[in-house]
Amino acid sequence: MTFFFIFPIFHTLRLSFLDPNTGVFTFNNYFAFFSKDIFYDSFFRTLKLSFFVISFSVILAFPLAYFICFVVKKKFRTLALLILVAPFWTSFTIRAFSWQLILSDKGLVTWFINKVTGYEIKLNFLYTMNASIFGLTLFGVMLITLLLFNSMITIDKRLLEANSDLGGNKFTEIKNIILPLSLPGLIIGSVLTFIIAVGDYAVPTLLGGGFKPVLAQLMLSTIKGTFDLNTAATMAILLVIIIIIACIPLLSLIKQVRLEK
Amino acid sequence: MKSFSLLNNFLYVLFTIIVSLIYLPILVMIVFSFNSSKYQIMPFRNFTTSWYQRVLTDSQYIEGLTNSLIVSISVSFFATLLAFFCAYSLVNSNFKGKSFLNIFFLTPLVVPLILIGISLRFYLTSRGYEPSLFLVAIGQSIFVMPLAILNLSNRMSQIPKNLEEAAWSLGSSRLRSMFEIILPSCKFSLIATFILTFTFAFDEFIIAYFLTNFSITLPIKIWTSLVTGFDPAINAIGTIVFLTSLTLGLISQILFLKK
Numbered sequence: 001m002t003f004f005f006i007f008p009i010f011h012t013l014r015l016s017f018l019d020p021n022t023g024v025f026t027f028n029n030y031f032a033f034f035s036k037d038i039f040y041d042s043f044f045r046t047l048k049l050s051f052f053v054i055s056f057s058v059i060l061a062f063p064l065a066y067f068i069c070f071v072v073k074k075k076f077r078t079l080a081l082l083i084l085v086a087p088f089w090t091s092f093t094i095r096a097f098s099w100q101l102i103l104s105d106k107g108l109v110t111w112f113i114n115k116v117t118g119y120e121i122k123l124n125f126l127y128t129m130n131a132s133i134f135g136l137t138l139f140g141v142m143l144i145t146l147l148l149f150n151s152m153i154t155i156d157k158r159l160l161e162a163n164s165d166l167g168g169n170k171f172t173e174i175k176n177i178i179l180p181l182s183l184p185g186l187i188i189g190s191v192l193t194f195i196i197a198v199g200d201y202a203v204p205t206l207l208g209g210g211f212k213p214v215l216a217q218l219m220l221s222t223i224k225g226t227f228d229l230n231t232a233a234t235m236a237i238l239l240v241i242i243i244i245i246a247c248i249p250l251l252s253l254i255k256q257v258r259l260e261k
Numbered sequence: 262m263k264s265f266s267l268l269n270n271f272l273y274v275l276f277t278i279i280v281s282l283i284y285l286p287i288l289v290m291i292v293f294s295f296n297s298s299k300y301q302i303m304p305f306r307n308f309t310t311s312w313y314q315r316v317l318t319d320s321q322y323i324e325g326l327t328n329s330l331i332v333s334i335s336v337s338f339f340a341t342l343l344a345f346f347c348a349y350s351l352v353n354s355n356f357k358g359k360s361f362l363n364i365f366f367l368t369p370l371v372v373p374l375i376l377i378g379i380s381l382r383f384y385l386t387s388r389g390y391e392p393s394l395f396l397v398a399i400g401q402s403i404f405v406m407p408l409a410i411l412n413l414s415n416r417m418s419q420i421p422k423n424l425e426e427a428a429w430s431l432g433s434s435r436l437r438s439m440f441e442i443i444l445p446s447c448k449f450s451l452i453a454t455f456i457l458t459f460t461f462a463f464d465e466f467i468i469a470y471f472l473t474n475f476s477i478t479l480p481i482k483i484w485t486s487l488v489t490g491f492d493p494a495i496n497a498i499g500t501i502v503f504l505t506s507l508t509l510g511l512i513s514q515i516l517f518l519k520k
Binding site: 198202232233243 | 268269271272273275276279280282283284285286287289290293370371372373374375376377379380381382383384385387464466467470471480483484487488495498499502503506507510511514
């Protein structure tokens with residue numbers, strides 16, 4: 001593990017500080033990165049994309065997990081959860097590609113609307129950032145719902161009864177009981193979704209298109225195209241930094257759990 | 262009471278919408294895998310199974326499939342084996358830095374696959390290793406190990422500790438008690454972990470993309486056909502892979518529940 005996981009990351013860190021031509025230690029790679037518009041833009045595009053993906057995933061996943069945990073009858077609970085997460089076992093790439101067929105300007109949606117209403121419309125949706133957000137959000141919803149469900153199912157039902165006995169309503173139930181008690185699942189799910197969104201390559205390429213690349217796309221084209229390893233390493237390290245920042249809530253969560261023990 | 266059922270109805274609708282959105286692309290893929298038209302646009306032409314025949318006779322797909330099978334089976338084998346020992350020592354012994362090691366083993370989970378792939382490539386090529394399927398197997402093992410360790414240590418922590426202590430006091434060695442007590446009680450979890458890591462490794466694309474040059478795996482083949490002009494045979498592969506991994510996934514879930 002150390003050899004194949006830690007060493008490579010440090011090697012990349014070292015590469016990112018080396019001058020591509022002379023091999024001298026330098027910060028120039030980082031300055032160069034932020035001075036070029038295409039890199040700079042893609043950096044913030046990546047952050048924006050992940051931010052939207054998390055927000056939408058959480059907004060959708062919370063009611064879903066609530067639904068499976070508290071509304072669906074006990075008999076069907078596992079089934080409902082299974083239905084939602086079974087596509088985890090399908091190729092992510094192929095699913096993203098299928099969306100291409102559905103959403104493209106000659107795809108199923110426009111065909112269907114044309115058949116029903118007779119109008120020719122253009123969706124202008126595929127190959128935009130919105131399409132990437134859409135594709136990754138569907139994935140995030142699955143992941144966060146699963147983790148939220150795991151937290152929610154452990155909530156003591158007597159707490160909910162106490163809430164309604166004391167005159168509370170649905171709103172106070174969610175705000176005072178369910179939300180605080182399922183927070184760990186929510187945080188873990190969001191962090192994992194963020195990490196996947198920030199580093200994903202397939203969805204931004206297939207749905208977002210190549211004209212407005214995210215970091216992962218740039219990294220790959222830098223390596224396979226220009227063989228500029230140092231620049232690619234710089235991008236990789238920037239990605240690591242983003243992720244370390246994203247993991248801070250996770251660490252505070254671990255600390256909290258320890259204190260409670 | 263009225264607002265209550267209104268909320269429930271809303272949740273039902275939301276659930277249905279999300280589920281159909283998740284399954285729509287899969288459905289489209291399966292339907293189009295039987296479409297005789299070479300282009301992926303409506304209307305649907307004739308029913309055909311020729312794409313399936315294409316896949317099963319095309320040497321490139323066959324090569325990708327064999328490579329993928331070799332890599333993922335060795336990955337899941339070694340990852341499950343290693344994870345078994347890691348989980349055993351994490352669950353059954355107390356040593357300094359145990360909690361640190363616990364977190365350390367899980368760190369690959371929070372590292373995007375592209376970073377694992379890219380940094381391994383940098384590191385190993387600088388050490389003089391050429392990109393190959395062997396490197397792919399190493400990279401993918403790093404990525405599936407945390408899952409395997411989580412699964413196995415979960416199961417192991419449920420085995421009563423005194424079973425093993427009884428064996429020791431009856432004179433059994435540590436190794437023997439491990440093989441005769443822990444191993445049999447983890448049987449189903451081990452198989453389930455094997456299947457789980459297999460499906461993850463089989464589907465994995467980006468690590469493999471960075472770590473091999475000429476011998477390609479199936480996901481890489483799929484990817485290149487997707488990007489360089491479309492080949493309808495992909496729908497057929499997708500359908501096959503989907504159904505196989507779904508079956509395997511369900512089996513592993515059932516095994517987990519069985520313990």
